[in-house]
Amino acid sequence: MGTYLAFLRAINLGANRKFPKADIQRVVEGVGFTDVETHINTGNVRFSTSMRSRARIEEALERAFLADRGFEVRTIVFTPKEFAEIARVGAELRAARPAVERQYVELLKDEPTKDQAAALEATSTPTGEVVVRGRAIHVLLTPEHQGNTVVAAAAAALGVTTNRNFNVIDTIARKWC
Template identity: 45%
Template sequence: MPTYVAFLRAINLGRTRKFPKDAIRAATEAAGGSDVETYINTGNVRLTHPARSVAKVQAALEAAYADATGFEVPTVVFTTAELAALTARAEELHAEHDPAGQHYVTLYAAPPGAEAVEAAHALEHEGETVVVDGRAAYVLLDGDIHTSKVMASKQLTALGRGTARTVKVLRTVTEKWCGQG
């Protein structure tokens, strides 16, 4: 069976969107997943699933998560090969730009449209770089996320609804679950 990595959006934020790791594991199994593992409590899940498409796995997980929680849990799914390639790109950009601050990667269920990508690439803020590649937007900041003009920009928002992770989290889950080191 294929192995996938799912990234859940907007969970464990505040009182009403709680979805603990054990509940995530149970809901993932209810969706047909097996060999389920989680990493930290922000919604990073590894699973095997009989479906042979990312879209089918995503739909099954989102339905099971909504049933388990009573609220929508947007989920972005990658094969382990896709995640390994995405993380390799993040590492390449990180080395090129060597930000003194932070490196965030926003993950999307579908690639953002060409017009939105062009607008995001046109952003010019000193010490801040955004690169959109496939289903990911890589944001490299010399400063921090709370003062970032790129992270607060309408151009980044226009790329679509995604879920962000630090490059460190992506590196860790890729090493753990994709056999990359």
């Protein structure tokens, strides 16, 4: 049995995309996964399964979520080792940039090409730095940063993504990795 972490995209936003933690846990267990645990109500799930293919795990979860909720819930899966590395890189980036006030991580279903990663990093400004490492886009913002970055729009062009505050990333990594 392997352990995996799943991150659900765009749930509990507005009146029509409700998916409480208890329901998420029930559906994941219904797929046959075990040791299911959730963290806060933003779609963060840890579980064990004998399945080894990330794509098959994501597909099984997305199919079950659609059947239960009636709407598509895109899902991004990492191993604890992969996720611990995302948290490690985030902490390292933050430590090297004392002016950073806010930090976010855009989690990606698929790793961008070198050209896509370079294009995303080119969106950096003096008040908002974008760093791509594997299937994660780290966004580091200074207090002077105004408005939204273009990262979300650019990342969306890469396919399925979901965003988390770095504090959530760090907490999950400490708790589950």
